[in-house]
Amino acid sequence: MTTMTTTTTTTVLEASGVTMRFGGLTAVRSVDLTVNTGEIVGLIGPNGAGKTTFFNCLTGLYVPTEGKVSYKGTVLPAKPHLVTDAGIARTFQNIRLFANMTVLENVLVGRHTRTKEGLWSALLRGPGFKRAEAASHARAMELLEFIGLAHKADHLSRNLPYGEQRKLEIARALASEPGLLLLDEPTAGMNPQETRAAEELVFAIRDQGIAVLVIEHDMRFIFNLCDRVAVLVQGEKLVEGSSEVVQADERVVAAYLGTPFEGAPGAAEVAEVEAAEAEAEAAAATPDDTAPGTTGTDNSGTSTTGSEGKSL
Numbered sequence: 001m002t003t004m005t006t007t008t009t010t011t012v013l014e015a016s017g018v019t020m021r022f023g024g025l026t027a028v029r030s031v032d033l034t035v036n037t038g039e040i041v042g043l044i045g046p047n048g049a050g051k052t053t054f055f056n057c058l059t060g061l062y063v064p065t066e067g068k069v070s071y072k073g074t075v076l077p078a079k080p081h082l083v084t085d086a087g088i089a090r091t092f093q094n095i096r097l098f099a100n101m102t103v104l105e106n107v108l109v110g111r112h113t114r115t116k117e118g119l120w121s122a123l124l125r126g127p128g129f130k131r132a133e134a135a136s137h138a139r140a141m142e143l144l145e146f147i148g149l150a151h152k153a154d155h156l157s158r159n160l161p162y163g164e165q166r167k168l169e170i171a172r173a174l175a176s177e178p179g180l181l182l183l184d185e186p187t188a189g190m191n192p193q194e195t196r197a198a199e200e201l202v203f204a205i206r207d208q209g210i211a212v213l214v215i216e217h218d219m220r221f222i223f224n225l226c227d228r229v230a231v232l233v234q235g236e237k238l239v240e241g242s243s244e245v246v247q248a249d250e251r252v253v254a255a256y257l258g259t260p261f262e263g264a265p266g267a268a269e270v271a272e273v274e275a276a277e278a279e280a281e282a283a284a285a286t287p288d289d290t291a292p293g294t295t296g297t298d299n300s301g302t303s304t305t306g307s308e309g310k311s312l
């Protein structure tokens with residue numbers, strides 16, 4: 001796996017034996033994971049599986065109890081700013097934007113690791129600083145264009161709808177010009193259209209030459225998007241493979257749904273039970289109609305209609 005012979009494929013991220021313990025709790029247990037150039041890799045698993053903790057180990061927020069993380073062949077120090085400098089950017093499960101800054105300013109914050117101008121230059125606002133500032137501004141606008149938020153550049157980020165805040169976080173992460181982008185639940189709180197658009201956005205990011213590692217609970221999103229998917233369960237990597245392989249793995253289904261019990265009802269049985277319940281309800285509503293007649297079924301049809309309701 002790590003000894004790829006193709007000349008164009010290089011390992012961007014290599015995590016080996018990463019373990020994270022909090023007191024008696026092992027949140028991540030000896031996880032190996034590789035991300036190569038040009039890849040979109042998914043990280044899935046039930047709530048509390050250790051996905052975010054693993055991201056925190058990759059990005060220097062946590063110092064792993066054991067194991068090491070390398071980026072393009074160099075072992076990363078466990079310091080967030082050094083990890084960003086090296087070329088890894090991330091978004092957070094709980095959006096972290098500067099609420100009272102504009103959309104543009106939030107992206108400019110993300111650029112600061114890539115601007116060479118130092119503190120004195122910034123304070124004195126010399127020509128070097130002005131040039132750098134103009135270049136930063138242009139790049140930030142380009143990124144806003146890319147994610148489709150250029151028209152809101154001067155809005156306060158707290159006034160953006162949730163889906164747009166998630167996109168803005170991505171733009172801010174991209175502003176550090178990463179080689180690897182880590183996304184922690186990028187579509188949480190998005191509606192289906194926004195989720196589809198986010199899918200296109202991730203493909204576009206990959207096409208720019210940035211490798212992507214993404215955590216998500218939306219399986220359709222993950223399986224559409226990812227070249228490879230790793231499944232974490234109780235801190236351990238249970239399965240890793242292509243979308244097809246992971247989707248078909250019984251252990252993955254069991255990890256999410258619990259092991260199905262003997263003779264668990266299938267869809268047909270569920271529909272039958274629902275129909276019988278509806279009929280009984282309708283019969284109760286019309287006590288003098290003893291036969292399961294037409295009125296009963298009509299009533300049940302209308303009373304149980306929920307198709308116009310929200311599906312989320």
Ligand SMILES: Nc1ncnc2c1ncn2[C@@H]1O[C@H](COP(=O)(O)OP(=O)(O)OP(=O)(O)O)[C@@H](O)[C@H]1O
Nearest residue numbers: 022025027045046047048049050051052053054093
């Ligand atoms: N700083 C911490 N101190 C103690 N325990 C922690 C800490 N961070 C996470 N944990 C625990 O580690 C486990 C894994 O949590 P984590 O947030 O990584 O899960 P997750 O897979 O991201 O879940 P979700 O899908 O709900 O976001 C949980 O039991 C959590 O309570």
Ligand SMILES: [Mg+2]
Nearest residue numbers: 051052053093
């Ligand atoms: Mg999480």
